[in-house]
Amino acid sequence: MTLPVRHDSMRARNLGVVLDAVRRGGPQTRAALAERTGLTKSTVSKLAGDLIEAGMLAESGPARAGERGRPGVEVVLSGDRVAALGCEVNVDYLAVCLLDLAQRVRFTRRRGQDNRGKPAKRVLAQLRTLAVEAMAEARRLGLDVAGAGLAVSGPVADGVLLTAPNLGWRDVGAVDLLGLPVETTLGNEASLAALGELWFGAGGQDFLYVSGEIGIGAGLVVGGELFHGTRGLAGELGHVVVSPDGPRCRCGGAGCLETAAGQEAILTAAGDVATVAELLARLENDDELAVKACGEAARALGIALTSTVNLLDLDRVVLGGIYAPLFGWLAPPIERVLADRLVKLRSTPPTLTASQLGGQAATLGAAGLVVHQVLADPTRFLPR
Amino acid sequence: MTLPVRHDSMRARNLGVVLDAVRRGGPQTRAALAERTGLTKSTVSKLAGDLIEAGMLAESGPARAGERGRPGVEVVLSGDRVAALGCEVNVDYLAVCLLDLAQRVRFTRRRGQDNRGKPAKRVLAQLRTLAVEAMAEARRLGLDVAGAGLAVSGPVADGVLLTAPNLGWRDVGAVDLLGLPVETTLGNEASLAALGELWFGAGGQDFLYVSGEIGIGAGLVVGGELFHGTRGLAGELGHVVVSPDGPRCRCGGAGCLETAAGQEAILTAAGDVATVAELLARLENDDELAVKACGEAARALGIALTSTVNLLDLDRVVLGGIYAPLFGWLAPPIERVLADRLVKLRSTPPTLTASQLGGQAATLGAAGLVVHQVLADPTRFLPR
DNA sequence: TCCATTTAGTTCGCGTTGTAGACTAAATAT
DNA sequence: ATATTTAGTCTACAACGCGAACTAAATGGA
Secondary structure, eight states, X not given: OOOOOOHHHHHHXXXXXXXXXXXXXXXXXXXXXXXXXXXXXXXXHHHHHHHHHTTSEEEEEEOOOOSSSOOOXXXXXXOSSEEEEEEEEOSSEEEEEEEETTOOEEEEEEEEOOOTTSXXXXXXXXXXXXXXXXXXXXXXXXXXXXXXXXXXXXXXXXXXXXXXXXXXXXXXXXXXXXXXXXXXXXXXXXXXXXXXXXXXXXXXXXXXXXXXXXXXXXXXXXXTEEOOOSSSOOOOGGGXXXXXXXXXXXXXXXXXXXXXXXXXXXXXXXXXXXXXXXXXXXXXXXOHHHHHXXXXXXXXXXXXXXXXXXXXXXXXXXXEETTTTTHHHHHHHHHHHHHXXXXXXXXXXXXEEEOSSGGGHHHHHHHHHHHHHHHHOGGGXXXX | OOOOXXXXXXXXXXXXXXXXXXXXXXXXXXHHHHHHHSOOHHHHHHHHHHHHHTTSEEEEEEOOOOSSSXXXXXXXXXXXXXXXXXXXXXXXXXXXXEEETTOOEEEEEEEEXXXXXXXXXXXXXXXXXXXXXXXXXXXXXXXEEEEEEEEESSOEETTEEEEETTTTEEEEOHHHHHOOXXXXXXXXXXXXXXXXXXXXXXXXXXXEEEEESSSEEEEEEETTEEOOOSSSOOOOGGGSBSOTTSOBOTTSOBSBHHHHHSHHHHHXXXXXXXXXXXXXXXXXXXXXXXXXXXXXXXXXXXXXXXXXXXXXXXXXXXXXXXXXXXXXXXXXXXXXXXXXXXXXXXXXXXXXXXXXXXXXXXXXXXXXXXXXHHHHOGGGGSOO
């Protein structure tokens, strides 16, 4: 439903507009901000003044214009007051990061451990230990933690992780189990990684992030915003059908992408390789079977992506998860399929990129989500 | 970019909020509107007063509550002042409709004619004749035409129809060629039909509208809004891959849905039937080949929809275009495929519905789009 | 019948907000 | 030096929504 605007929400919104303009445009003078936002100089001055007083903006010294006229003073996002926490549970590690409002990473902690089959309660308690460390560091730095984002590898609804096939979990109240003293937002790993790629990677404003793990998830970013779908369950790329009569899939269907390009399918096809690291080693030695396995997976990915591109009108795809290290072997065949199948429909096939953030994408996205909530409505952190 | 809020836009927005609440909730008292919108009684009173003065709302008599207290007076959308035009060029007909602000259809005109291969300029001039008739009728009824929507069967960008395979058109500046004296918005037929289904059919707030014609398009509605994709080219369902090694498709790919379930594929498989009407006749006579052709097409549709549902998280699919009359023969096999393939991933497979609007969906959607623009910001039609 | 009660809608003074334009500040060009 | 240009602040002002008081119109009970 469309929300009404009142005086207070007008103010909240305009403060957010100013902050967001600074985030997008980097250090800028008040005059430039007025120009860019459409607000008047005096309004921007007042808003910026309040934000500086609240410690969310800071003056960063004179802007050397070299041109005529009084040089302006640029304002920047200040990372000295507010921060956000990003957390992630994955199959083989736990991770947290602390991100300040200026989007600088102030602290990270990662703990490699196999979480498969372990009880959710215990794993999340271990993650809490890391989170508490991060919050202690925040206090030491004089930062308020505005909230936390929690990335889990499975579909999510109302703070509950519905299923995590690779962890063997079902219906886990992850936010409650993590039990942080700040508001915690639960999100799907692929979605949050997509946001991480958006804000910290080379994703641009519109792209599909593909997260290759045991399952294959995807996060769609359109116009700089995440697409959620009806109930927030969008992104099950792993069960797009790539060969209707293909092998049966655990979802009940057959010939799903996951059966052709999921981690297990690739490792098996490469000759029952045990780990992705091992697979990589073989690929680097030009192991024929391994290369062939990647080629097969890539062709299946190419087909699924063709469908997706046609449906959603994408011009950029970012490959993450295990696909990032395998990028060199996957990208060429995928690109060939895309080019072949999309010639007539679009002038250029979508660009393929490997995720630059590695295992950090999801935690960065999770923390970034909170940062962006604060930037969009900073009233919580204003005096009075 | 996030837009700032100023006093005038605050007012515009709140007027829109009130109108939208009336549209969604039907006739309501001012008190109920205040409750629903979150604005105060006095504000709603003032806004409603202005809207009544402008002829966009009207008092519809006392609300019989039967309960204690003074009975309120309900306000309704008034269709006596503003209207919108919806136009459509399709393969075998031209159509226009005139829709008032209360979303009542005040005039329709349809002209059956084969437009294949004819020059766009001539066809659009013919459509203009119909549109001018509709605008004359509007003038006769004392209605201001706020704008027009134009539906065409092909991808659209910046007022230009990029390609219309079934008409044999390329890069047609359709808005300019139509040359109406009101602002005209160009839209893809499937997208606009989806909006028609949203506002006038039984679509609910979240669904995928599938338009079966020579090509197969789709319009996705999420949370009561159309999903546009990066450049507004989303919805090419026809080129989702359903059998990677299937027959070649005119898009350059192979095994696209269109090659299995497009109008021509079905007619050919049914034994080179000439028209959909003829196919229907055969189906009603239980012609074995025709029934089998529909079954094949339905299975392909089922596979494409499985992929789509997994990607986009849908729980309702509306079948339109030629699929609407064929619904009885298509739906059961599609439902079987969806049920089989989605068992484990979602509690219930998506509901399948036939479009109730027939060939009217796109014109209604096109006109509705304009009506909704006016409802969202009615300032243009306010005095002063 | 009368009056308390309840709900609808209007009126009016108030506080908050952004705006426009005058004004001050600080640079460059001549 | 002085004019010019641009940045930023200050102040009077108007628009808006808010809230409380008020009027209006119904029901229900004595």
